Amino acid sequence: MSDLVTWRDARNAFRLLEELGQLSHDTLAWRRHLVTGMSALVGAQVGMAAETPEAGLLDASRHQGSVDLGWATASDRRAWMQVCERQDAALDPSDARIAQLGVGTFTAPRQELASDRSWYSSTIFNEHYRPARLNHYLLSALHVPEHRAMHFVFLFRESSRGPFDARERQLIHLLHGELGLLWRSAQALRLPRRLQQVLALFQAGHGEKEVAERLGLSPSTVHDYSKALHKRLGARSRTELLAKARALPRAPRLLLQEDDLPAPS
Numbered sequence: 001m002s003d004l005v006t007w008r009d010a011r012n013a014f015r016l017l018e019e020l021g022q023l024s025h026d027t028l029a030w031r032r033h034l035v036t037g038m039s040a041l042v043g044a045q046v047g048m049a050a051e052t053p054e055a056g057l058l059d060a061s062r063h064q065g066s067v068d069l070g071w072a073t074a075s076d077r078r079a080w081m082q083v084c085e086r087q088d089a090a091l092d093p094s095d096a097r098i099a100q101l102g103v104g105t106f107t108a109p110r111q112e113l114a115s116d117r118s119w120y121s122s123t124i125f126n127e128h129y130r131p132a133r134l135n136h137y138l139l140s141a142l143h144v145p146e147h148r149a150m151h152f153v154f155l156f157r158e159s160s161r162g163p164f165d166a167r168e169r170q171l172i173h174l175l176h177g178e179l180g181l182l183w184r185s186a187q188a189l190r191l192p193r194r195l196q197q198v199l200a201l202f203q204a205g206h207g208e209k210e211v212a213e214r215l216g217l218s219p220s221t222v223h224d225y226s227k228a229l230h231k232r233l234g235a236r237s238r239t240e241l242l243a244k245a246r247a248l249p250r251a252p253r254l255l256l257q258e259d260d261l262p263a264p265s
Helices: 007-022 027-042 074-085 095-101 116-120 123-129 166-188 193-203 208-215 219-233 238-246
Strands: 046-053 064-069 106-109 136-144 149-157
Touching (some): 007 027, 007 166, 027 046, 027 064, 136 166, 193 238, 208 219
Antiparallel strands (some): 106 136, 136 149
16 A cells, blocks of 8 residues: 555545445446545545546547536536537647557546646636636546456546645545456456346345246256356355355446356356
């Protein structure tokens, strides 16, 4: 752990991760909670997050699942959001540095992405940030190779609050990295969609015959799925299977995740 991040910071960050796991299958709820939680951790006024295919960070048309919260007024939001409709090559002086960073994981404040001189004379600041009463920002980009995606978070502050400091940057970077580890571990253990359905019905207390009726499958097929679940989770009984299922990592669901439907093995 970095010397900059306190134990209180870490406790709050891991509590947020746990809460995201509880909201894992509600794609809107976990995104909103992530933005709200990250903003609270570092005192950001406005936060936004989205995911994009690899190399699509600078292309707003490729962003998916975008959430933005914390605007003081609707007009502030409208002033800032108009930037997404513009295609000016020289609109944002930080784009060149972000492009250099490429497909990877990084967390950087605005002053590392664009000099003060270029920033305060730029179109994006004077026509979008300033009318929205924003100035400083922190960008955290996370490469999620398991889904060939990038997840990113922008956190914003007014001029009067000052730029994000080293502790705040490190805290967001560590939290975003832990979220990436959660996605990685969940993907490594992720069950095929049909096995997930069967397991969910087992967890609800249904037997194999009831599961077959609910899913429109033959009892023998459900029995095969049951054997596959026991094998995948290393369980020797239904009780052990359910106990191990409760311990599976719960990661927030990305829109870019792909469902695989292989037969049981």
